[in-house]
Amino acid sequence: MEFNRIITLLRKERGITQKQAAAELGVSQALLSHYEKGIRECGLDFVVRVADYYDVSCDYLLGRSADRSGLTLTVEEIPNPETAKDSVYKGSVLPTLNKKLISNSLNILFSKLAACPDKGLVSEVSAYLMLAVYNMFRLLYASAPKNAESLFRVSPGRWQGYSAAAMSTAQANVKAALDGENMGNGPALKDTSCFAMTTESLSKDYPLYATSLFNLIKNSEGRIDRVR
Incomplete structure (x- = not known):
C-alpha cells in the first residue's frame, strides 16, 4: 500500500x-x-x-523509512532546536522523540508561513496550534484534583466545547484564506505558489528538519489508520 x-x-x-x-x-x-x-x-x-x-x-x-534517503534516526540524532542538553525526560526516550518531531516540523511550517504575504494566515495557524496545546495541558492539569481550577477563566463545563469551536473556526479561516477569500485583515491571498513543495525540495531546503516532518506525517497517518 x-x-x-x-x-x-x-x-x-x-x-x-x-x-x-x-x-x-x-x-x-x-x-x-x-x-x-x-x-x-x-x-x-x-x-x-x-x-x-x-x-x-x-x-x-517500501514505507520502511519516512526519509527519502532511507535514514532512520535515533532520538539523539534528531536535531534539537533548543539549547537544552537533556536527551531524555526522566529516563524516557519517547517524550523527547515526539517533542523533537513536533518542534522541528513546526520550524518548517512557520518558515513556509513566513514566505506568505497574508500575515493573517500566520495568526490563524498559530491560534489553532495554541488551542491544541491548551487542550492537552488543561486535560492533564484537571486530572490532578488538587490543582486549582482558577488557573483558567473558561469554566470546566464549557471549555472543551468552546475550545473545539475556536479550533474549528481557526481551521475554517485558514482554509478560506488559502482558497482566496478575503479575511478582512488585508488583501486576499491570490497566489499560493509560496507553498509549492516536494519531498525533495523539503529535504534540500530543511536538511536538519525534513526527516522529523516526514516521520511526523508517517506517525500521524498511522494513528489515523487505526481509527478510520
Whole structure:
C-alpha cells in the first residue's frame, strides 16, 4: 500500500506523465498504472529501478523509512532546536522523540508561513496550534484534583466545547484564506505558489528538519489508520 502511494507521489512531484515514467522505467503504461493503483505487485528488480530513477532508497519506497534517503534516526540524532542538553525526560526516550518531531516540523511550517504575504494566515495557524496545546495541558492539569481550577477563566463545563469551536473556526479561516477569500485583515491571498513543495525540495531546503516532518506525517497517518 505504501509502495503504490509513494511511486505515484514521486512521479507527480517530478511533473511527468505516467506514460513518460513507464517508458523510462522500461515497463508498459498499463503495468505502471497497475503498480500505482496497487492492483499488481512488482518484483524486487523494479523496486531497485524505481529507486535509482527517483534517487531515493528502497526502504523509502517500501514505507520502511519516512526519509527519502532511507535514514532512520535515533532520538539523539534528531536535531534539537533548543539549547537544552537533556536527551531524555526522566529516563524516557519517547517524550523527547515526539517533542523533537513536533518542534522541528513546526520550524518548517512557520518558515513556509513566513514566505506568505497574508500575515493573517500566520495568526490563524498559530491560534489553532495554541488551542491544541491548551487542550492537552488543561486535560492533564484537571486530572490532578488538587490543582486549582482558577488557573483558567473558561469554566470546566464549557471549555472543551468552546475550545473545539475556536479550533474549528481557526481551521475554517485558514482554509478560506488559502482558497482566496478575503479575511478582512488585508488583501486576499491570490497566489499560493509560496507553498509549492516536494519531498525533495523539503529535504534540500530543511536538511536538519525534513526527516522529523516526514516521520511526523508517517506517525500521524498511522494513528489515523487505526481509527478510520
